[in-house]
Amino acid sequence: MSQSASPTVDPALAHAEVEKFRSVMEALRQEIQRVIVGQDEIVMGVLATLAADGHVLLEGVPGLAKTLLVRTLADTLSLSFSRIQFTPDLMPADIVGTMVLREREAGGHELRFEEGPISAHIVLADEINRATPKTQSALLEAMQERTVTVARRTMPLPSPFIVLATQNPVEQEGTYPLPEAQVDRFLVKLLVGYPKESEYHAILERTTGQASERARPVADGNTVLELRRTLRAVPVPEQVRTLAIRLVRATQPDSELAPEVVQKCVALGASPRGAQALLLIAKAYALLAGRYAVSCEDIRAAALPVLRHRIVLSFRGRSERRSPDDIVRAVLATIPDTAGV
Amino acid sequence: MTEVDSNPVLRARLLAKLREAHTSLGRGMRVRQREQGLRNATEFAAAGLLAVLIGKGLVTLATGIAGPWGWGTSLTVVVLGAGLGFWRAGAFTPLPLDLARVAELWDHQAKPHHSVAAALEFSLAPQSAWEWATVHAGTREAETLTLPVVPPSMGEPPVRAVLGGLGALLLAILLANPWGSPSEAAAKSRSLPGMTKASQMQPVEPTEDSGSPTERSVPIPGRDDPERQNLTQATPGTAPTDPAFEKSPDIAPRPGQFGQGTVSSELRTGMPQAGQGDASEGAKTLPEPTTKKPVTKPRKDPPTQTRKLPEKGKREAASGATVGQGTSGGGAMSPVKSPWSQKDQSEDRPLAENPTEESVDEEIGEEEARSGTQPATKDRRGATSRDLSISGPGEGGEGRGGPTPQKKARGVGSLILGLPIPDFVRGLLNPGTTKVTYERVPPLPALGATWPAAPTRGRSRPEPSIDLRAPTEARKAALREWLLKFHR
Structure with a gap:
């Protein structure tokens, strides 16, 4: 290291940014873990999606602290939070807002826009599959363009904006599956599982006593936006980008890369939006691991949460009781790294 | 850094x-x-x-x-x-x-x-x-x-x-090549006790249509010459018949013959069978069987259920539109008038090509014997439609009974006689899934080598009778349990 030169950019800057990213994420994680016991992967997945400027779909049976996790995340960030309980009679206007006729002080009436609960930094869409597809679709524009349009007026939503939706996979009577276009807008789908036995002790101790823990804010909106800028700056080597593309293409049944199980059991594969999501989450994972560039293992680690909800099984796949996770695992086993190793 | x-x-x-x-x-x-x-x-x-x-x-x-x-x-x-x-x-x-x-x-x-x-x-x-x-x-x-x-x-x-x-x-x-060449095997067989040498066998003049042993062992389709059958028929009990050779297409058994595979197996393997001497000689000296088993002819078989039917029943069986008789005997004509059935079972197809249309074949023969003046297909009409649609008066004239009421779906478990199975028409493929994806799957040709067409012959054995008895209670329970598990 004796021979010094004058590089265009100092690599120490990248090092500092990585360390800052990791410290903020670690602070958020520790604060959330004061309330949520276990579920490390879920917590890190939510935080990675927050940094990647995406939305999260949490799926799990009742009682696994999905809603509590979202509320706790809102507590750790000094951001506005709103919760929408999705019900079958919920209407789009109940989400995005509506024009209300109001009386002027000077006399007369005027139409004014009354904001809906979507106008918040962190939106919890609880039991999202209980509303009709018409109401679910009210989130489409908000989630993709970060705007809402009411009565020919398009209004931007606050930034940062993140939607965290929950749904449970067992109670399907009277529910409406999310449309493919809606599901595709979630960056990741995280499956919340049961805690371990050791974690049950901590859960019961924390929740059945007199004192209840509550998370404190450790970051604000500007910090989140800074995290997002850092994440976007992470470079992706050609080999890694190629792997992401090949993985996404392998989920498409018409692709020549698709393994046999995909050709037989998949009706619809991931789209280019899936490849974008794959790279964004992989960048977050690389930063969390202290790396300056994305590696193939980051892509593989991101494949399951990113691709599982973008795969639509065919009739044969359903009849053979395949799950999208099986498909993604088969794709991961089939597609090697670019080196063929 | x-x-x-x-x-x-x-x-x-x-x-x-x-x-x-x-x-x-x-x-x-x-x-x-x-x-x-x-x-x-x-x-x-x-x-x-x-x-x-x-x-x-x-x-x-x-x-x-x-x-x-x-x-x-x-x-x-x-x-x-x-x-x-x-x-x-x-x-x-x-x-x-x-x-x-x-x-x-x-x-x-x-x-x-x-x-x-x-x-x-x-x-x-x-x-x-x-x-x-x-x-x-x-x-x-x-x-x-x-x-x-x-x-x-x-x-x-x-x-x-x-x-x-x-x-x-x-x-x-x-x-x-564990069997070795025929000459080596023959040489070894001479040293074995209990084996008859080829030179000790009495030469027999070959019959006039006897060619090479291989040619004689191959049955010629379409010929029912009893003498030829007797020539190729071996003595029962001479040697066990190799099932592998029975299944071989070039030495397939002929109707009504038993144990004729012995000669073929000798010729194929080149190994001598006990008590028969040399393989090539054995093929030429086919002895007359001491006890002939009755040769069952397909034409003289006990009449099957189809042949018992009267003339009207024949027509109904041919159309596949029988009422209350099921379709166990099959029909010569398509029971459903759909595009697929029309492709597969055309009414204008030559009837003689279908081996199951023996009754129609006989009928045509009778008509030809009467100078062919009376058409045999005078009463033939399109089969009764079994499409799941209301057969209204607009269509009319389809089937002998005129307009028929709406047909019901077939093939569900509840239609099995004596089985109290509820119909599982839930629209759900899996528990917990409310979405059903419909796919249009085009028919695909079966993979693998295609079978060459070959002339068909009559059955070598009588057709098995159909057991029409009601299933036992134990079978009903087992079947019902299986169906319920299947639906779950």
Whole structure:
């Protein structure tokens, strides 16, 4: 290291940014873990999606602290939070807002826009599959363009904006599956599982006593936006980008890369939006691991949460009781790294 | 990260380290190739030797001849298997190793914290602080970590190894030829006790249509000459009939014959059967059977259910539109007037092509005997539609009974007689799924080789009677349980 030169950019800057990213994420994680016991992967997945400027779909049976996790995340960030309980009679206007006729002080009436609960930094869409597809679709524009349009007026939503939706996979009577276009807008789908036995002790101790823990804010909106800028700056080597593309293409049944199980059991594969999501989450994972560039293992680690909800099984796949996770695992086993190793 | 090296220096250091790894990897590949060749040779030779031993054992079991066996075949197979193993190892093409691939292998095997391949890529022209940082970190790790000298896989996954072994086994079995040549077998048979020499057999003048033994053993389709059947018919109890030869298409049994496979098996194997002498001679001296079993002719079989039907019943059975009789006998005409059935069962098709239309065939024969003046198809109409639509007066005239009420779906479990199964019409494929995806699946041709067309003949045995008894309660319960599980 004796021979010094004058590089265009100092690599120490990248090092500092990585360390800052990791410290903020670690602070958020520790604060959330004061309330949520276990579920490390879920917590890190939510935080990675927050940094990647995406939305999260949490799926799990009742009682696994999905809603509590979202509320706790809102507590750790000094951001506005709103919760929408999705019900079958919920209407789009109940989400995005509506024009209300109001009386002027000077006399007369005027139409004014009354904001809906979507106008918040962190939106919890609880039991999202209980509303009709018409109401679910009210989130489409908000989630993709970060705007809402009411009565020919398009209004931007606050930034940062993140939607965290929950749904449970067992109670399907009277529910409406999310449309493919809606599901595709979630960056990741995280499956919340049961805690371990050791974690049950901590859960019961924390929740059945007199004192209840509550998370404190450790970051604000500007910090989140800074995290997002850092994440976007992470470079992706050609080999890694190629792997992401090949993985996404392998989920498409018409692709020549698709393994046999995909050709037989998949009706619809991931789209280019899936490849974008794959790279964004992989960048977050690389930063969390202290790396300056994305590696193939980051892509593989991101494949399951990113691709599982973008795969639509065919009739044969359903009849053979395949799950999208099986498909993604088969794709991961089939597609090697670019080196063929 | 305080001192920063220039890009050329960093790249040179990285390339030097990668070249060093490249050298060690190439050496490791050659070592692995040799090891693979040795392992292949051992496995293939062992498989070949095993096949020879199994083949000899099978021959001993089948014929009672326990040897002595020569070692020539075994040694041939062992040497051939070893050679094949080395040849397969030599066919491995080691992966071309350039420096980029070495860097990727480094990442794959050593799993450094920072990617060496990314460092190599960005070292060409780093654009940002992130790329600089990647180059620095990757170079530093490449210098501190040691690449494990494990060359990349040379394309020998387990499946291919198993296939290679099976191929070698098959080849070994073919080469082993445990049955030997006919002359060798005949020579060995002379030394065995209880065997009749060929010279002791009485020569028999060949019959006028007797050709080569092979020709005689092959039945000619369409001929029902009883003399020919008697010629090819062997004495019952002379030797057990080999089921494998019975299934062979070129020596298929003829109707009403039993045990005629003996001659064929002799001719095919060249091995003498006990008490029959030489194979070739045995084929020529086909003795008259002492006790002839009654030859059952298909035409004289007990009349099946279809033939018991009266004239009206024949027409109904032919149309497949019987009421209350089910469709067990099948119909010559399509029961459903749909595009698929029209493609498969056309009404204008020649009736004689279908072997199941014997009754119609006989009817045509009778009409021809009466100068062919009376058309036999005067009452034929389109089959009754069983489409799931209301048969209204607009359509009209379809089926002999006129407009019929709406047909019900068939084929559900609840229609099995005596089975109280509820209809599971839920619209759900799995529990917990409310969405049903419909797909239009075009019919695909079946994979595999197509069967050549061949003339059909009558059955060699009487048609089995259909058991129309109601199932027992135990069967009903078992079937119901199975159906319920299936629906769940």
